[in-house]
Amino acid sequence: MNRECKVSLTVIRRLPKYYRYLGELLNKGINRISSQELSKLTGFTASQIRQDLNNFGGFGQQGYGYNVEELHRQVGKILGLDRDYNTVIAGSGNLGQAVANYKGFEDAGFKVLSLFDKNPKLIGLKIREVEIRDVDLMEQFIRDNDVEIGIITTPKENAQDIADIFIKSERIKGIWNFAPADLKVPEHIVVENVHLNESLFTLSYFLKNCDIYNS
Amino acid sequence: MNRECKVSLTVIRRLPKYYRYLGELLNKGINRISSQELSKLTGFTASQIRQDLNNFGGFGQQGYGYNVEELHRQVGKILGLDRDYNTVIAGSGNLGQAVANYKGFEDAGFKVLSLFDKNPKLIGLKIREVEIRDVDLMEQFIRDNDVEIGIITTPKENAQDIADIFIKSERIKGIWNFAPADLKVPEHIVVENVHLNESLFTLSYFLKNCDIYNS
DNA sequence: TAGATTGTTAATCGATTAACAATC
DNA sequence: TAGATTGTTAATCGATTAACAATC
Numbered sequence: 001m002n003r004e005c006k007v008s009l010t011v012i013r014r015l016p017k018y019y020r021y022l023g024e025l026l027n028k029g030i031n032r033i034s035s036q037e038l039s040k041l042t043g044f045t046a047s048q049i050r051q052d053l054n055n056f057g058g059f060g061q062q063g064y065g066y067n068v069e070e071l072h073r074q075v076g077k078i079l080g081l082d083r084d085y086n087t088v089i090a091g092s093g094n095l096g097q098a099v100a101n102y103k104g105f106e107d108a109g110f111k112v113l114s115l116f117d118k119n120p121k122l123i124g125l126k127i128r129e130v131e132i133r134d135v136d137l138m139e140q141f142i143r144d145n146d147v148e149i150g151i152i153t154t155p156k157e158n159a160q161d162i163a164d165i166f167i168k169s170e171r172i173k174g175i176w177n178f179a180p181a182d183l184k185v186p187e188h189i190v191v192e193n194v195h196l197n198e199s200l201f202t203l204s205y206f207l208k209n210c211d212i213y214n215s
Numbered sequence: 216m217n218r219e220c221k222v223s224l225t226v227i228r229r230l231p232k233y234y235r236y237l238g239e240l241l242n243k244g245i246n247r248i249s250s251q252e253l254s255k256l257t258g259f260t261a262s263q264i265r266q267d268l269n270n271f272g273g274f275g276q277q278g279y280g281y282n283v284e285e286l287h288r289q290v291g292k293i294l295g296l297d298r299d300y301n302t303v304i305a306g307s308g309n310l311g312q313a314v315a316n317y318k319g320f321e322d323a324g325f326k327v328l329s330l331f332d333k334n335p336k337l338i339g340l341k342i343r344e345v346e347i348r349d350v351d352l353m354e355q356f357i358r359d360n361d362v363e364i365g366i367i368t369t370p371k372e373n374a375q376d377i378a379d380i381f382i383k384s385e386r387i388k389g390i391w392n393f394a395p396a397d398l399k400v401p402e403h404i405v406v407e408n409v410h411l412n413e414s415l416f417t418l419s420y421f422l423k424n425c426d427i428y429n430s
Numbered sequence: 431t432a433g434a435t436t437g438t439t440a441a442t443c444g445a446t447t448a449a450c451a452a453t454c
Numbered sequence: 455t456a457g458a459t460t461g462t463t464a465a466t467c468g469a470t471t472a473a474c475a476a477t478c
Contacts (some may be wrong), residue, residue, distance in 0.1 A: 008444080010445070012421075016413035017410075020395065020413075034460090035460075043397075045448095047446075047449095048445090048446065051462085053461095061453090061460070062454045063459050064454065064458080079416045079419055079420045080416075080419040080424070093316070094310075094312045097309045097313075098309030098312075101308070102411075104412060108415070108416070110419075174418050174419070176414070180235065180319065190421040192415070192417055194409070194414050198228070199407055199409050200320060201230070201234065202228055202231060203389050204300065205230065206389065207295055260471065262471055263469090265435090265436065266438085266470085275435075275437080278435050279435070435476105435478085436478090439473085440473080442470080443471080444467105444468090445468075445469085446467070447466070448463105449462100449465090450463090451461095451462090452459105452460085
């Protein structure tokens with residue numbers, strides 16, 4: 001806890017991909033993998049993979065490679081997937097509902113306790129067991145339910161107001177922000193942005209300018 | 216057209232952010248901006264900004280800075296936002312509907328001509344004027360309507376099958392993929408992934424390991 | 431003209447790749 | 455033991471920052 005962020009962001013962003021492929025291998029019943037084979041799957045070089053993993057410890061064995069189950073668990077632990085998180089979603093439109101509905105997040109330990117909205121037509125509805133509540137109740141709800149992650153799926157106009165409620169609650173440690181806006185938050189709160197606009201514009205750049213690109 | 220991808224991916228991924236802030240400045244009626252001021256807004260260094268922009272031409276003026284309107288238009292042109300694109304969405308669940316509903320994409324020139332699904336309960340419904348059609352009709356629809364961009368919002372199990380239809384249509388030039396899977400496509404087709412899982416796991420990493428992180 | 435700020439080159443920093451000794 | 459593959463160091467490559475002459 002609270003140790004320094006010593007490992008670079010570029011390394012961190014590759015970990016989830018390792019985790020995904022290791023999970024797939026696990027499901028297939030494969031119990032051994034070399035950095036070279038992982039390289040073929042992920043597209044990263046074998047050298048890079050070994051170096052990435054060695055930031056966190058020596059999980060492999062010379063002459064053998066890596067044990068899939070062990071490595072999957074270790075990478076999961078590094079990513080903080082060895083526990084559950086309570087979350088709430090602010091903004092109950094299609095995007096909010098899509099996130100609430102996504103089984104994959106729940107399986108990974110991210111529990112959506114409630115959605116929130118200010119639209120009276122939505123308040124009271126249920127999305128897969130999860131109720132949509134009045135956003136005015138959100139701050140108290142966060143306090144009462146040990147919510148650590150706040151998800152913003154509102155229009156950009158409301159994003160900072162929502163962030164301010166998260167901050168005020170003094171419980172939210174991380175914000176997953178889908179609004180195309182850069183939030184102002186105190187340093188101890190982590191923000192991860194999903195800027196769909198930026199992703200789409202990158203696609204259109206490559207459409208116009210290049211023949212070859214993937215990822 | 217078809218020129219080489221000479222500018223690095225890291226530069227390209229910063230362009231949409233410039234574009235967004237320039238748009239905001241434009242709306243505010245500000246017509247002049249220095250690299251230093253842009254630096255404050257975007258968080259990139261002034262030096263980096265000047266170097267990024269000079270990959271594409273000298274848009275500034277010594278002693279003055281950049282004209283907001285001119286730079287906004289130029290960056291938009293670089294990103295391929297100076298024209299319209301026809302798109303279709305495969306997968307008409309919440310996520311597909313969210314993308315179809317998002318006004319921001321339409322404003323940027325990305326027209327959703329149709330959604331597709333294989334669920335008979337969804338086929339025939341309309342999302343904001345846009346009809347959900349049987350996925351079996353998708354390939355022909357793409358051909359008949361000059362669709363260049365295919366959007367995948369299906370479960371990961373179906374993602375490659377959808378990609379294969381896009382490929383077979385011989386019209387799709389770019390795929391915007393929301394499924395947590397890496398698609399196999401021929402080299403001339405561009406794939407831009409939105410891997411929400413990876414984004415969420417990155418957030419949880421920083422929650423566990425670090426106090427300070429933003430973006 | 432003087433002040434400001436770009437465009438661009440050079441210096442630094444960090445990330446990736448290559449190589450190989452260690453060792454299972 | 456011989457073969458394989460890691461962990462780790464050194465070499466390369468690329469991206470960022472610093473600096474400043476050019477010039478509006």
